[in-house]
Amino acid sequence: QADLNVTRAAVYRRDNAEFVLAATLDRGVVPASFEERLDAEAGLVGMAVRLQRRISVLDPEVEPIPPADRGGAVLCGPIWEGKRIEAIVVIHDLPLLELSPSGLSRVDPLLGWASEVRSRLARLTEQSDPDYFDRRIGVYRFSYLLETPHREIGRAQRHGLPLRVLRV
Numbered sequence: 001q002a003d004l005n006v007t008r009a010a011v012y013r014r015d016n017a018e019f020v021l022a023a024t025l026d027r028g029v030v031p032a033s034f035e036e037r038l039d040a041e042a043g044l045v046g047m048a049v050r051l052q053r054r055i056s057v058l059d060p061e062v063e064p065i066p067p068a069d070r071g072g073a074v075l076c077g078p079i080w081e082g083k084r085i086e087a088i089v090v091i092h093d094l095p096l097l098e099l100s101p102s103g104l105s106r107v108d109p110l111l112g113w114a115s116e117v118r119s120r121l122a123r124l125t126e127q128s129d130p131d132y133f134d135r136r137i138g139v140y141r142f143s144y145l146l147e148t149p150h151r152e153i154g155r156a157q158r159h160g161l162p163l164r165v166l167r168v
Contacts, residue, residue: 008093
């Protein structure tokens, strides 16, 4: 939102052949509802999945798709986990001046960063003790939170780094 002044966007997570609404941003004067599920094979979302890259209404491949079938999106792009698209960012509204090739190209590093974070979390989850993270509810387990301060304080002392600890 801060970089492109996006006023309306959503993130959808993959659920088999569909994408399920996971997070939204709506800074419009009159907020509108988002679709709960998106078809991974239709519209701009389907094209982004098929081409495996960011797609916008400015791309020539989008011209054959009637505006009514685009789902109101002006841009969408994949978030990867390894070699699989696990989520998709759909931007519905942004200022006209940002709807330019240079403006839209700024989305690519953000999608790359989100993909790297998602892949890193998946690797950590696979390599770690199953008690490290509870994927069902999306939080760290209490045992992990208890051992982390001891480990990090030890690292800071070993390397002579300043460290502040805030306990909430």
